[in-house]
Amino acid sequence: MALERTLSIIKPDATRRNLTGKIVAKFEEAGLRVVASKRIHLSPAQAGAFYAVHKERPFYGELVAQMSAEPVVVQVLEGEGAILKNREVMGATNPANAAEGTIRKEFALSIGENSVHGSDAPETAAQEIKFFFSDLEIVG
Ligand code: DAT
Ligand code: MG
Helix, strand or coil: CCEEEEEEEECHHHHHCCCHHHHHHHHHHCCCEEEEEEEECCCHHHHHHHCHHHCCCCCHHHHHHHHCCCCEEEEEEEEECHHHHHHHHHCCCCHHHCCCCCHHHHHCCCCCCCCEEECCCHHHHHHHHHHHCCHHHCCC
């Protein structure tokens, strides 16, 4: 397996409930290393651009509103097979389907307010990391 980097977002529903540390601990316990991290407040335009792939979906407006409502913590996670590993630690999109021990099983409020975002493939990971971070901000 290759050393990979993936983009993670701790969403507003989780930052609001002071869950940032508990969520980062889940990444670290799984062997993922935080190589970049910042807390930001996305504008609706920025959240909309980040989730542009979903713009035709019925939940797009709600998603953009939730993602821009309060601060998020964006991070680059690094590790062997980091993209898939992060998706495993996150759990299924709908917390009702998420496995025991996953972030979404433990913390998500609903399918929309599901506490974390994670890139789903090497191409999207590269794009999403570039969306938030310059090379200088990533320290492996
Ligand atoms: P994931 O975040 O697991 O990659 P996704 O890319 O399919 O899931 O969707 C992006 C986000 O959009 C998801 O985390 C929450 C929201 N979302 C997806 N499906 C939804 C639905 N049926 N109702 C409300 N929000 C939804
Ligand atoms: Mg997705």
